[in-house]
Amino acid sequence: MKPAHPHIPVMLPEVVGALALKPGSACMDGTLGAGGHSEAILRQTAPNGTVAACDLDPIAIAIASERLAPFGSRVKIIHDSYAEADRYLEAESLDGALLDLGVSSMQLDNAERGFSFLKEGPLDMRFNRDSAAPSAAELIANAAEDELADLIWKYGEERASRRIAAAIVREQETNPFTTTTQLADCVARAVPRAPKSGHHPATKTFQALRIAVNRELETVERALTVITRLLKPGGRFVILTFHSLEDRIVKDFFRRESSGCLCPPRQMICSCGHAATLKRVKLSSLSAAAGEIAENVRSRSAKIRVAEKLNGGAK
Numbered sequence: 001m002k003p004a005h006p007h008i009p010v011m012l013p014e015v016v017g018a019l020a021l022k023p024g025s026a027c028m029d030g031t032l033g034a035g036g037h038s039e040a041i042l043r044q045t046a047p048n049g050t051v052a053a054c055d056l057d058p059i060a061i062a063i064a065s066e067r068l069a070p071f072g073s074r075v076k077i078i079h080d081s082y083a084e085a086d087r088y089l090e091a092e093s094l095d096g097a098l099l100d101l102g103v104s105s106m107q108l109d110n111a112e113r114g115f116s117f118l119k120e121g122p123l124d125m126r127f128n129r130d131s132a133a134p135s136a137a138e139l140i141a142n143a144a145e146d147e148l149a150d151l152i153w154k155y156g157e158e159r160a161s162r163r164i165a166a167a168i169v170r171e172q173e174t175n176p177f178t179t180t181t182q183l184a185d186c187v188a189r190a191v192p193r194a195p196k197s198g199h200h201p202a203t204k205t206f207q208a209l210r211i212a213v214n215r216e217l218e219t220v221e222r223a224l225t226v227i228t229r230l231l232k233p234g235g236r237f238v239i240l241t242f243h244s245l246e247d248r249i250v251k252d253f254f255r256r257e258s259s260g261c262l263c264p265p266r267q268m269i270c271s272c273g274h275a276a277t278l279k280r281v282k283l284s285s286l287s288a289a290a291g292e293i294a295e296n297v298r299s300r301s302a303k304i305r306v307a308e309k310l311n312g313g314a315k
């Protein structure tokens with residue numbers, strides 16, 4: 001089942017350049033998607049480099065497996081979260097690791113997945129629909145108004161979170177939510193927004209629910225430590241983020257892990273015992289080039305962050 005609009009890998013030359021892999025290198029692609037980044041990495045590391053690639057989404061796994069089949073045993077596909085990568089890979093075994101966070105165009109464009117407020121579909125939003133985790137509809141059905149408001153505020157940075165949560169809970173009582181468009185319309189009625197804002201009024205609410213349903217921020221937070229341990233000294237960790245919440249987590253982690261001491265600035269003698277595990281790698285730009293943004297709207301909000309594992313860091 002080929003998607004009508006396959007996912008275009010974001011900042012591909014920048015990602016490949018930042019990973020700085022050589023022929024024979026071992027790399028992990030934590031977010032396989034349609035396999036665009038993985039394919040470029042396999043070409044870069046030919047003839048015998050390897051990619052271990054994770055995804056939670058069985059549809060992405062099927063599509064990417066077909067795409068990467070010509071690379072044979074150089075690819076190891078892992079149907080699991082990138083935060084569980086240490087169950088499949090040895091410590092200090094990787095020359096590079098990539099995370100391209102969030103949702104793919106294939107997932108957004110497939111109405112059945114329930115990620116898009118523009119397409120009518122079941123209100124699901126799980127990366128893995130086969131999992132027992134609650135869907136967005138179940139989350140709404142079981143959340144108290146305050147919880148829902150906090151979630152929309154925290155994960156969507158939506159100023160009208162209380163008004164939206166109140167409208168959702170009111171409608172849920174008489175007409176339980178089952179579809180994406182039902183939710184989008186409910187939010188639009190609660191916070192009508194001037195057309196010039198350029199964004200659908202439900203944009204932030206949908207982002208918040210998707211992050212909550214998939215526990216995205218907790219997963220990124222945990223994965224940063226797990227994946228750092230898998231890198232060899234000198235191995236590069238490259239991360240593409242798409243909104244400020246996940247970017248802040250990555251930026252803070254790289255800053256913390258590249259500091260030799262975490263004691264308060266005024267403390268004269270170090271008592272934290274922290275040692276730096278990473279060195280931040282500066283790039284000429286954090287964002288996609290104007291040409292790419294013009295061709296692929298998804299790259300508009302992308303930020304690339306890169307760090308290199310230090311000798312003796314986090315085994």
Ligand SMILES: C[S@@+](CC[C@H](N)C(=O)[O-])C[C@H]1O[C@@H](n2cnc3c(N)ncnc32)[C@H](O)[C@@H]1O
Nearest residue numbers: 009031033034035036037055056057081082104
């Ligand atoms: C932006 S897409 C990646 C696109 C990919 N780089 C490409 O070139 O096609 C993000 C992918 O990460 C997957 N994903 C999200 N959370 C995940 C997790 N915790 N573990 C593994 N995969 C995850 C999603 O299912 C989605 O396919």
